[in-house]
Amino acid sequence: MDTVFTLLPKKLEEQFRKIPLSMANKVEELRIRIGRPLEVIIEGRPTFLPYLVHDEDARQLLHHISKYSLYALEEELKRGYITVSGGHRVGLAGKVVLENGEVKAIRDVSSFNIRIARQKIGTAEKLIPSLYTDEWHHTIIIGAPQTGKTTLLRDIARIISTGCEKRNILPKKVGIVDERSEIAGSVRGVPQLDFGPRVDVLDGCPKVEGMMMLIRSMSPDVLIVDEIGRPEDTAAVLEAVNAGIKLMITAHGRTLADLKKRPYMAQILDQHIFERFIELNRNDKSGWGCTILDETGNALPKIGSVKE
Incomplete structure (x- = not known):
């Protein structure tokens, strides 16, 4: 402040x-x-x-x-x-x-x-068992405005870049396409938040162009992108997947069912690329604040504790 x-x-x-x-x-x-x-x-x-x-x-x-x-x-x-x-x-x-x-x-x-941009380090740690099984799963974070989509996406990016020694997860190269300068909060191209040692950020760049640029120039293992859902996003998503790159993205909505009702998101979902869906709910009193679904839309068990 x-x-x-x-x-x-x-x-x-x-x-x-x-x-x-x-x-x-x-x-x-x-x-x-x-x-x-x-x-x-x-x-x-x-x-x-x-x-x-x-x-x-x-x-x-x-x-x-x-x-x-x-x-x-x-x-x-x-x-x-x-x-x-x-x-x-x-x-x-x-x-x-x-x-x-x-x-x-x-x-x-x-x-x-x-x-106010706040980095809540550790927010995503409890989700790791659901998002990583030998490799990171293609994931969509779903939430209404101000439910914490970008905050969670930041921490996922940090964990992927840093790795998790206690879970034997090695650090991976992370590419962030930050069209609205909101994920990394860059000033003059330099991220203002902690993302670990293996992150490259394209600041202020349109998502589609940015994804293509990072794929060709920085060879990321994982791409981090905020607010997917426009017609042109489908081709960029497919290009990344065909290049062997994992995707962690956010989308506006309250549930996976909501996303399926949006024509352009439905086109992406019909490709059956995404393996995990995180439905955020700031009114969830369990301490988790979300429900995680698998590729079939079934809820996964909440492994471990909230404080893990």
């Missing part, structure tokens, strides 16, 4: 620092909207602070985020967000400027969404 606070104008920082320390580590988003109260998302629930955001607050915040050079961030502004030191992502909304029917920039920014 301290990294985030350094981005904020003094008045906004003072307000957000009123969040109790016991809750600060659970903050997921800080939302700042001109003319509206500050909003804090804590474990999926909104809390409002009694401060109305002024135009000057937004102007200063944009200057801090861009380090007084919006021109240098022109490409990021086209995507509607900026990744800052620490891997945190600042989403922007306001007046969109079009050129030849395409987004050129966002001007007159009126809303900011600061998503």
